[in-house]
Amino acid sequence: MNTQIHSALQSLQYRDGVLTWAGRKLTEVVDEAGQTPLYVYDRARMSARVEELRATLPTRLHIYYAIKANPMPAVVAHMAELLDGLDIASAGELNTALETVVDRSRVSFAGPGKRDFEIQAAIEAGVTISVESVNEMQRIAALADSLGMRPNIVLRVNPVFELKSAGMKMGGRPSPFGIDAEQVPAALAKLKSLDLCFKGFHVYAWSQSLHAEGIAACIGSTVDLVLGLAAASDSDVATVNLGGGLGIPYFAKDRPLELATVAEAAECAVERLGEKLGDPEVIMELGRYLVGEAGVYVCRIVDVKESRGRRYAIADGGLHHHLSASGNLGQVIRRNYPIAAVERRQPEETTTIVGPLCTPLDVLGDRVTISRLDAGALIAVLQSGAYGKTASPENFLSHHPAAEILL
Numbered sequence: 001m002n003t004q005i006h007s008a009l010q011s012l013q014y015r016d017g018v019l020t021w022a023g024r025k026l027t028e029v030v031d032e033a034g035q036t037p038l039y040v041y042d043r044a045r046m047s048a049r050v051e052e053l054r055a056t057l058p059t060r061l062h063i064y065y066a067i068k069a070n071p072m073p074a075v076v077a078h079m080a081e082l083l084d085g086l087d088i089a090s091a092g093e094l095n096t097a098l099e100t101v102v103d104r105s106r107v108s109f110a111g112p113g114k115r116d117f118e119i120q121a122a123i124e125a126g127v128t129i130s131v132e133s134v135n136e137m138q139r140i141a142a143l144a145d146s147l148g149m150r151p152n153i154v155l156r157v158n159p160v161f162e163l164k165s166a167g168m169k170m171g172g173r174p175s176p177f178g179i180d181a182e183q184v185p186a187a188l189a190k191l192k193s194l195d196l197c198f199k200g201f202h203v204y205a206w207s208q209s210l211h212a213e214g215i216a217a218c219i220g221s222t223v224d225l226v227l228g229l230a231a232a233s234d235s236d237v238a239t240v241n242l243g244g245g246l247g248i249p250y251f252a253k254d255r256p257l258e259l260a261t262v263a264e265a266a267e268c269a270v271e272r273l274g275e276k277l278g279d280p281e282v283i284m285e286l287g288r289y290l291v292g293e294a295g296v297y298v299c300r301i302v303d304v305k306e307s308r309g310r311r312y313a314i315a316d317g318g319l320h321h322h323l324s325a326s327g328n329l330g331q332v333i334r335r336n337y338p339i340a341a342v343e344r345r346q347p348e349e350t351t352t353i354v355g356p357l358c359t360p361l362d363v364l365g366d367r368v369t370i371s372r373l374d375a376g377a378l379i380a381v382l383q384s385g386a387y388g389k390t391a392s393p394e395n396f397l398s399h400h401p402a403a404e405i406l407l
């Protein structure tokens with residue numbers, strides 16, 4: 001069906017016919033963990049990704065890790081040591097962030113629908129709150145007042161441009177995220193009557209893009225937008241969060257992002273913002289790009305069968321742990337994530353790999369060409385380091401949860 005081989009499959013390493021991850025044979029890792037399904041994350045791959053970014057992006061650019069991509073505390077702790085800050089979106093993620101070495105002023109709390117107790121916890125912790133609406137700004141001010149504190153805030157702006165897979169489009173859409181750019185001057189005027197410490201602007205308007213030219217154009221437009229808003233206000237702008245949205249290749253036809261093109265735009269952004277605003281802190285916040293390629297989801301085949309000419313391998317894991325690999329997290333047309341057999345066996349066969357749930361949606365690999373899978377065999381779903389376990393309906397059908405391990 002798919003003749004192209006995914007770049008992630010091409011770079012896999014086998015030892016004695018067994019797939020290795022983080023330098024270990026996955027059969028041994030599974031034995032030690034004592035269970036499948038199992039997410040296995042590779043610390044060295046995460047570090048290498050950060051090194052690549054540091055070497056390519058402007059040195060003055062701060063890089064934050066968005067915890068929601070993979071909130072495993074050990075992963076967050078590792079990222080906190082390597083990066084400049086953390087991006088959080090709930091009180092739960094705040095607690096995870098506060099367990100790390102990160103400086104609290106370098107924690108940014110975005111997300112719509114922040115509840116009072118979350119805002120209160122954020123104010124008390126001293127993190128920066130990214131304001132998603134004018135109403136939220138007033139609630140933050142009232143809560144801060146009752147605590148006798150003056151939190152740092154940035155305004156999250158919903159821009160008039162957007163990134164489409166084919167490039168950039170103007171003409172903004174309605175959104176629950178951020179304050180519409182055209183409403184920001186009024187919000188800034190209102191802010192003057194509130195006892196909040198305004199730090200700057202946050203624009204995060206796209207995700208999972210492999211289109212470097214489009215991202216570069218959007219970064220340029222973000223700078224235009226921020227400079228325009230800064231000129232219309234008389235407050236100092238000390239922080240500009242440019243968002244991120246750098247994607248990773250999931251499907252056979254996906255080409256890895258050309259980071260150099262993004263880096264050029266980021267360099268230009270840092271220059272322009274620095275010149276006009278007096279060297280503000282410029283931030284890029286990334287989740288998937290940092291950890292997505294560093295994880296595999298390992299399952300064991302429980303049963304195999306033929307049905308009307310199609311070979312099925314039924315695994316002990318599926319959409320309840322890995323919704324995105326099943327194609328049910330925001331994909332319009334279902335396509336396969338790259339999947340490898342942990343033990344190489346001849347011959348290769350066309351096999352449909354499904355999970356154990358009683359729904360036809362529970363497909364991990366539709367007609368993949370893969371080493372012969374018999375009951376007991378292990379498979380590894382690649383590109384599974386982000387939006388896996390915690391982005392899946394783990395309680396659906398009451399199977400046991402997936403284990404996670406960081407090597």
Ligand SMILES: *Cc1c(COP(=O)(O)O)cnc(C)c1O
Nearest residue numbers: 066069110204207208286287288
């Ligand atoms: C989800 C999110 C991110 C991370 O997105 P990725 O696509 O994983 O890089 C960054 N910032 C904000 C505000 C988010 O909501």
